[in-house]
Amino acid sequence: MAYSIEELKEYLKKYNIKPSTIRLKILGFLLENRVHPTADDIYKYLIDSIPTLSRTSVYNALELFTDKGIVKPVSLNEKELRYDIKTDFHGHFKCEICGNIYDFPLQNQVYSEDFLEGFTIKDIHINYYGICKKCNQKIKLNKNKEEY
Amino acid sequence: MAYSIEELKEYLKKYNIKPSTIRLKILGFLLENRVHPTADDIYKYLIDSIPTLSRTSVYNALELFTDKGIVKPVSLNEKELRYDIKTDFHGHFKCEICGNIYDFPLQNQVYSEDFLEGFTIKDIHINYYGICKKCNQKIKLNKNKEEY
C-alpha cells in the first residue's frame, strides 16, 4: 500500500517521466488511494505538504501522465474529470448517494463486435450508475426505524 | 424520419410535458437527427428558425427532457454534455478523427454481476473510443497514394 520514493521513481522512469516532487506525490496519491480523484481532490490533498502548490501544476502533471499512459481520464457525467491509474480492464460504478466510485472486474469481452467490424477500438469505458451496497443497507435500516 | 407537429405533441404528452414551440423543435431535431448533439449544436440549428432563441431556453428544455426521461445526457470525455434521445439499450462509439458518434447494439447483458450484488443498477453507459470504419478507409487510401 505504501510506496517508497525509490519505487515511485522507478515507476515514472518506466513511462519516461522525469521525477519531480509534485509528480512523485501525485503518483503516490494515485497508487495508494484508488479513489478516482479529480484534479481538485489531488490539489487539496497535496496543498498541506506543498504549500506553494498551484492547481496548474496538478493539471500539468496529470496531462503528462495521461499522455504517457500512466493515467486515464474518466468522465462520469460530472463536470469535472476524474483520473484513474491504469490497471486491468475494469468497470466503474458510481453511487448517486454517497458519490463513491467502485471498480468492478470485467471479463475482457466486448458486447457485440459485429457492428464494429472495420472499427479500431482503442478504449472502452463501462460506467454503471445507481446505489451502492452500503447506501442500500442504510436505506433499509432507516426504513426499519420508521416502522417502529 | 419527418415527424408532424401532431406526432411531436403526442410524444411530449406521453411524458407529461406541455408542448411549446421550442420544445417541439428540439424534440423534432433529436428525433430526426440522431447525432447526440450538444446544447450548442441544438442552439445553432434552431437559431435560424427562432431568431430570438436563447441558449438558456435550450438548457431549460433539455433539463426538463432529462428529468422527464425523454433524453439521456452522455459525457464522452469532452467538456460538453451530449444528449441522446432514449431508445433501446445501446453503446456509443466515438471516432477520435471525425468526431462522429455511432450507436451500436448491445445485448442486454451485464459483464459480471457478482461484484455488484447488493448494488442497485439504474443506468449503464458503454462508451467505445477509437477510429471508425470510414476514417480507417480514408487512412488506407492515403497510405496507398503515398506508395506511388
Added chain:
DNA sequence: CTAAATGCAAACGGTTTGCAATGCT
C-alpha cells in the same frame, strides 16, 4: 389575470494559457 415559458446578462467553476519566477544539472 395568472402561471408558465422565455430571454438577457451576469455569475460560476473546471480547465487552459501566457508568461514570469524558480529549480535543477
Added chain:
DNA sequence: AGCATTGCAAACCGTTTGCATTTAG
C-alpha cells in the same frame, strides 16, 4: 548558463442563476 518545472493571474467556455419580460390558457 540553459532547460525544464512550477506558479500566478487572467482568459476561456459550457453551464447555471436571478430576474425581468413575454406568452398562453
